[in-house]
Amino acid sequence: MLLAVLTISDRCSQGLLVDTAGPAVVALLSQGFPQAEFWTGLLPDDEDAIAAQLHELAGNGAALVLTVGGTGLGPRDHTPEATRRVIDRDAPGLAEAMRSISAARNNFAWLSRGVAGLKGATLIVNLPGSRRGAEQSLSSILDLIQHGLEIAAGGQSHP
16 A cells, blocks of 8 residues: 655755654554555645646555645645645545644644545545644544545445
């Protein structure tokens, strides 16, 4: 199973900051999916580039693509818009769960505009760009992602 983590950050892509959120997300995913193959990437906050990379990853058979960053209210935060251009079907409960559960620890979680949905059988989920926000958000939905990937791949079992 191919799982992808795509960090979206102007400053990290320019070498001005080191990406800590993307590697933290990979570490969490590897606990839940120890047999998975991982792809990681880094892009600037460019909506067209993000959408193109999401299309490519889905076309290459990634079961899951987690984006990290670009979900806030900043003028260059366009990850949700790029994701909406790519997905065929929304999975709004994942984004709602991330915001709701994360907001219990950090009220600023309500400002995240991240979305989730499917491109074919590929589940795409937007996580916040801070390490803490990305870890909290992913932890809050990891069980849902595991089950969702099984169902998206054609499985019919329910807990």
